[in-house]
Amino acid sequence: MVDLNRLKQIYKFGKELSLNDLQVLLKAAKNGSFDKKELLINEGSTRNDVFYIKSGLVRCFHINDKGEEVTLKLIPEHQVVANVDLILFSQTSRFFYEALEKTEVFFINYDVLQDLVSRHPKLEANRKYVLQRLLKESMERVESFVLLSPEERYLRFVKDFPGITNRVQDKYIANVLGITPVSLSRIRKRIATKN
Amino acid sequence: MVDLNRLKQIYKFGKELSLNDLQVLLKAAKNGSFDKKELLINEGSTRNDVFYIKSGLVRCFHINDKGEEVTLKLIPEHQVVANVDLILFSQTSRFFYEALEKTEVFFINYDVLQDLVSRHPKLEANRKYVLQRLLKESMERVESFVLLSPEERYLRFVKDFPGITNRVQDKYIANVLGITPVSLSRIRKRIATKN
DNA sequence: TAAAGGCGTTAACAAAAGATAATTAATAAA
DNA sequence: TTTATTAATTATCTTTTGTTAACGCCTTTA
Numbered sequence A, B: 001m002v003d004l005n006r007l008k009q010i011y012k013f014g015k016e017l018s019l020n021d022l023q024v025l026l027k028a029a030k031n032g033s034f035d036k037k038e039l040l041i042n043e044g045s046t047r048n049d050v051f052y053i054k055s056g057l058v059r060c061f062h063i064n065d066k067g068e069e070v071t072l073k074l075i076p077e078h079q080v081v082a083n084v085d086l087i088l089f090s091q092t093s094r095f096f097y098e099a100l101e102k103t104e105v106f107f108i109n110y111d112v113l114q115d116l117v118s119r120h121p122k123l124e125a126n127r128k129y130v131l132q133r134l135l136k137e138s139m140e141r142v143e144s145f146v147l148l149s150p151e152e153r154y155l156r157f158v159k160d161f162p163g164i165t166n167r168v169q170d171k172y173i174a175n176v177l178g179i180t181p182v183s184l185s186r187i188r189k190r191i192a193t194k195n
Numbered sequence C: 001t002a003a004a005g006g007c008g009t010t011a012a013c014a015a016a017a018g019a020t021a022a023t024t025a026a027t028a029a030a
Numbered sequence D: 001t002t003t004a005t006t007a008a009t010t011a012t013c014t015t016t017t018g019t020t021a022a023c024g025c026c027t028t029t030a
Helices: A004-011 A019-028 A084-089 A110-119 A123-147 A150-160 A170-177 A181-194 B004-011 B019-028 B084-089 B110-119 B123-147 B150-160 B170-177 B181-194
Strands: A030-034 A039-041 A049-055 A057-063 A069-076 A080-082 A096-099 A103-109 B030-034 B039-041 B049-055 B057-063 B069-076 B080-082 B096-099 B103-109
Touching (some): A049 A057, A103 A110, A110 A123, A170 A181, B019 B103, B019 B110, B049 B057, B150 B181
Antiparallel strands (some): A049 A103
8 A cells, every 4th residue: 555645745746635636646647767868758749648757857858940959948856747739739749858867757648637637626626736836937937037137047047946057968057048058158157256 | 688609709718618607707707997007916915806808908017126117928808817926926916917008807806716616617627728828828938038039039929919019118028028128129120121 | 389208219338148169078988 | 998979168259238328209298
């Protein structure tokens, strides 16, 4: 018998969820594992699994006209990865989702999840929680672009995402901040010389 | 008797909503009207009404350390305005929400809405719809900051928001794009000379 | 009607960022 | 361990943006 209370603590998922509902969810979910550099979701994919990252780190990136990779988002443990193009936009994925570290996940098919939610109404609270969390994160990011300078944006990013600089390459962080790697390097130097 | 089908068409609100559920919602909602320059929500406010803009235009702005107004978002008719700081962050509003035009709204207290949703489960679909739409919009905005240059961002903005340049001052648009009014003026000139 | 204020444009200069390439440092592969 | 690759830093130059201020235009107010 799994200790669900412990599970909740460890995986921080079902915040507003009863143990019973969490059990329903976990019963339907499968375990998965991705090696470093392995893709969870490919560009053009119609895979509609929703992943919950137990451990590891996922990079969402796009390849532009010039063939360059542009990283949009870094998603660490205890967060949800999904093919948002499919779920929100009803189109194939414009992005790649790649494991940057060995990544352990729960995953569940979105249609199955929909069905599960309709049969267990209390799960709706959890869906709401996940959606609100995504919304909050996204809105805070918009705010950081409107209200902050690139330097301030960098400082806030590393503050909100402790240890990230030791886990991923700077060029990915630069992309996420909407600047070039060269510019990020200069910003870091500027900050260093201030202190 | 109100023709709800017509209402749905006009107000585009209850996309996934049955007429009955829409009726429940509208019955609980009050009508409101704001004159130009009037505030829907003040900074520091704990007002937790959710507004649906029937007609008009609302500006969400912030006053920074230097006392300057910085516009974060422009919200036109058929969209939802809410005190997100209160609802998502459990804190008083950091922003002002000001009518830029005479603005007609439906509004409903968020707690009342919560209660309504719990008693009419089908309304949950509508809440999901609103949340997903906000998320989509916010994510697209983040993408525009990461993937596009200021000039491209401006072009996409006016494309996605037809007629906006005739409705609001350029300085508000500049803020929303994360640039200065002077820079926006230069971008417009650059675009003009290209054609 | 005149005065005042606000806004968009333009100018001038400083600061920052982009682009490209060279160098150094770190990492991965042989 | 050595070699090959890849990433980060630095340098140089160009372009863009920020800042401040001046100017003309328009709207509002007296």
